[in-house]
Amino acid sequence: MQVRGDQGDLVASTRAGVEWTDALAELDPAAFPMLTALIPYGDAMFNHRQVPLLLTELDRLPDACGGAWAVQAREMCQVVLNGPHRYLWFLGD
Incomplete structure (x- = not known):
């Protein structure tokens, strides 16, 4: 996970990756639209308006x-919310 600015500048990062499990893959998209946007092989980006939903x-x-x-995703969400023009990135393989 990374928090980046508008120009792609790295603001914060973490080493933890999403632990892909069957339970995560089976989340209901209607109940978890933000989390079901995550896929193991692609990138997903959340802006400051999406982070509270996440x-x-x-x-x-x-x-x-x-x-x-x-836990670390929550911390990265706070980094996004604590500054302007920040985005949370989940980086796939």
Whole structure:
């Protein structure tokens, strides 16, 4: 995960990656539209208007889908919200 600015400048990063599990892959897109945008092989970007929705989904994420990545995703969301023109990137393989 990375937080980048408008020009692609790196603001913050974490080493934790999303722990891909069957439970995560089976999340209901209607209930978790932000998290179901994540795919293991592609990038996903969230802007400052999407991050609060992502935080809400992370707060109600089933235990089987959580882990260190979810904790660090919350931290990266706060970095986005604490400054202008920031974006949260999930980088796929």
